[in-house]
Amino acid sequence: MSAPTSPTPMPPRRSATFDEYAIAEIHRAAATGIYDIRGFGAKRRVPHFDDLVFLGASVSRYPLEGYREKCATDVVLGTRFAKKPIHLKIPVTIAGMSFGALSGPAKEALGRGASAMGTSTTTGDGGMTPEERGHSSILVYQLLPSRYGMNPDDLRKADAIEVVIGQGAKPGGGGMLLGQKISPRVAAMRNLPEGIDQRSACRHPDWTGPDDLTIKIQEIREITDWEKPVYVKVGATRPYYDVALAVKSGADVVVLDGMQGGTAATQEVFIEHVGIPILAAIRPAVQALQDLDMHRKVQLVVSGGIRNGADVAKALALGADAVAIGTAALIALGDNDPKLEEEYRKIGSAAGCYDDWHEGRDPAGITTQDPELAKRLDPIKAGRRLSNYLAVLTMETQIIARACGKSHVLNLEPEDLVALTIEAAAMARVPLAGTSWIPGQSGGL
């Protein structure tokens, strides 16, 4: 009789609930007594445009010839009330990002890149800077709850006004620009002392609901002599009702920002756990516009994790009139560039992971107010990188649109799409691939 063999030692088992990130965060919270604040957008995987595919043309549809047949990309925003609507050459705009969160050269580069492609940029929580206005051929001026930097002269210098009610990274939340980024210039623009944390309010100070918003929009129109389109921006949470109320309030354009949308500095728990993905938000928003007979009359701009022309095309196919990019635009300027790997390592991060935008130590010189770091970004070269990227996004969108037989990118439609997962099919309200089944809707084979 042989001696019993000892059992194979079990490998250590990690908890799926308390994974390495959860454990690290608990230790960090216990050591510091403050929640984690960071920039960037949601990092965990959520249902996204990747879960949809285009059907393309074959026998039942007739494609257009790539590079030979015209596929238009122009978009007009603000056709409802404004005397001077916005004409964009491409259906991609630059989302609102503040001077303060971003350096002056970064804002200039955004203006240069967008203007080269005939599209707009947007101010942010810090107000309008001369370099931004000077280098942006079309500039949208944000009216935020904080009202930092707000004044009637800049209101009139703008090409459109965007009333910001919320953003995708933190719907229902205010902003937080930590003291380390409050340079003398930022402090002066915001009427606050240097070096203190600047909390932006989560709600507007002088109106409390959609009835008031109607009157607020009327005031903005009066001040700007009804020339400028008025956008209303909401974070994606209850898109059907929020879009309907924005339309009722008199918006010319509704901007809808999904949970993957970026932020300069917000609590990690907020970024990852509040709001819904843009994939799930577009169809209810379009439904609201259609129910009010306002689709294409009040334009819809969507944002939140747009990366490539396929994302743009899918957003347009689901009913948006244009998309806005924020994080992707910063990456195009040079944010998280692998060439800076060594410097990212020195500050405890890595290229591709860097999200401590609130600390002001950005080696790329983009999310900083340190003059030495900011000097690293050449606004001309960075602007060129952005215009290149915008050109690629546009060409990719056109390629897909032509393949679907469309002579204008806005002719893309839900029928051009199917979903690869049941979740995406339900959220985007398109059939699961290979079936005619749209979860949540009756009928189907």
Place this chain on the structure above:
Amino acid sequence: MITVDLDKSSVRDLNERLHRLPPETNEKAWRVVNPKGAHALCAGLTVPIEVTIDGHPGYYCAGMNKEATVVVNGHCGVGLAENMMSGEVRVKGNASDAAGATGRGGLLVIEGDAGLRCGISMKGIDIVVGGSVGHMSAFMAQAGSLVVCGDAGSSLGDSIYEARLYVQGKVDSLGADCVEKKMTPHHLAKLEQLLARAGIKADPKRFRRYGSARRLYNFHVDNVDAY
């Protein structure tokens, strides 16, 4: 004086005429009658003219005012003189909520009472209220002065930054990080000047001063109960 009757002319027509005035205009005196609660009346003025409104405007009267002097012989709706840059706005009656919200400069005088959130997020404006103000007044107030000759509602100066608050009457409660501060000769002199500019008779020595404890200026976990 040029008189505009809003029974015969629209707010749009009035505002457009006022917006088109050049800085050196000699059409400096205007009178508006029959406002009947109209919104955005005299919003966005940017030249040094004087406008008298006989009656009661609605929301956002004199919003974003710059340089102009606007006198209201009546009561005002929400958002009176919001984001005012300079000049003077004077209301003979009462004002509703959010009077002087985010105001950056100039003088706002409310001879009667003001509703809740008076001076909310103020950024440099001086506001003098002859009567009382409602709750959450001067919430997140950053700069400028709020003078209240009557009483203040609850949570006065919640999350205040560097604005100065002077209250003659009773304060229901102070908001987060707002504390009573010593009234120094410097502050007494400033208050006296403000009252004089506003044309309101009151004894500065009867006022108490409130401002920021500055505990919330940079986050620290030991102050978490203040949030």
